[in-house]
Amino acid sequence: MNDPLFLRGLVRTYRSEAGELPVLRGADLVLRAGEIVALVAPSGTGKSTLLHLAGLLEKPDGGAVLIGGTDAGGLPDPARTALRRDRIGFVYQFHHLLAEFTALENVALPQMIAGQTQPAAQSRARELLAAFGLSARESHLPGKLSGGEQQRVAIARALANSPAILLADEPTGNLDVNTADIVFDELVRVTREHKTAALIATHNADLARRMDRVVTIKQGKIEPCDPGGTAAG
Ligand code: ADP
Ligand code: MG
Numbered sequence: 001m002n003d004p005l006f007l008r009g010l011v012r013t014y015r016s017e018a019g020e021l022p023v024l025r026g027a028d029l030v031l032r033a034g035e036i037v038a039l040v041a042p043s044g045t046g047k048s049t050l051l052h053l054a055g056l057l058e059k060p061d062g063g064a065v066l067i068g069g070t071d072a073g074g075l076p077d078p079a080r081t082a083l084r085r086d087r088i089g090f091v092y093q094f095h096h097l098l099a100e101f102t103a104l105e106n107v108a109l110p111q112m113i114a115g116q117t118q119p120a121a122q123s124r125a126r127e128l129l130a131a132f133g134l135s136a137r138e139s140h141l142p143g144k145l146s147g148g149e150q151q152r153v154a155i156a157r158a159l160a161n162s163p164a165i166l167l168a169d170e171p172t173g174n175l176d177v178n179t180a181d182i183v184f185d186e187l188v189r190v191t192r193e194h195k196t197a198a199l200i201a202t203h204n205a206d207l208a209r210r211m212d213r214v215v216t217i218k219q220g221k222i223e224p225c226d227p228g229g230t231a232a233g
Pocket of ligand 1: 014015016021023041042043044045046047048049050
């Protein structure tokens with residue numbers, strides 16, 4: 001299986017003084033090249049947990065995460081970090097841009113960390129910002145951008161290293177309805193242009209319908225979902 005992302009039988013249980021909370025109980029999902037999949041499920045069902053495991057930000061208690069056919073579970077930490085850096089872009093609900101750096105620098109940085117020269121990184125950063133209509137905002141600090149602009153920069157940054165997979169955790173959840181709509185369209189458009197596979201968690205069934213496929217989480221497992229149905233939270 002050389003699909004960009006293959007989640008096989010993922011198990012994740014949170015343990016605390018209050019006891020055990022099984023969140024994922026054998027979750028399976030394949031993301032094919034260029035496919036855009038919506039993950040629509042109520043709050044607390046494990047969307048963020050699943051995305052963090054898929055993004056190699058956390059490790060499962062059971063099952064496997066395969067990135068382009070490579071089982072991340074068997075890798076030493078440096079290889080795991082390299083796999084995450086080269087193959088995966090992650091967008092959070094809140095942008096997490098670096099406040100001291102301009103929009104252009106925020107998008108260029110991941111490429112420089114990956115070994116690109118500054119001119120090459122900045123040139124690609126300019127292209128990405130232009131794709132999101134942000135050319136006039138290159139030298140703005142995040143604090144001087146609107147919420148929608150901040151989130152566009154965060155998406156551009158996630159795409160900076162041409163990842164095979166984009167993971168987005170309620171990427172428009174902090175935006176007003178109209179802005180969310182526009183940013184979402186741009187996210188889908190640019191992701192399609194780059195032929196990036198994407199897994200996007202959202203509460204919004206209207207947005208989810210614009211994607212290739214919709215899945216939900218039920219009792220810790222991934223199931224196909226009709227976005228017009230009751231699974232939207
Ligand atoms: P979603 O993103 O769908 O809202 P999450 O993956 O954030 O769901 O959380 C799923 C469940 O796991 C929730 O009940 C949440 O409270 C719990 N949870 C999430 N992270 C932790 C953690 N680090 N420790 C304990 N419980 C957690
Ligand atoms: Mg969440």
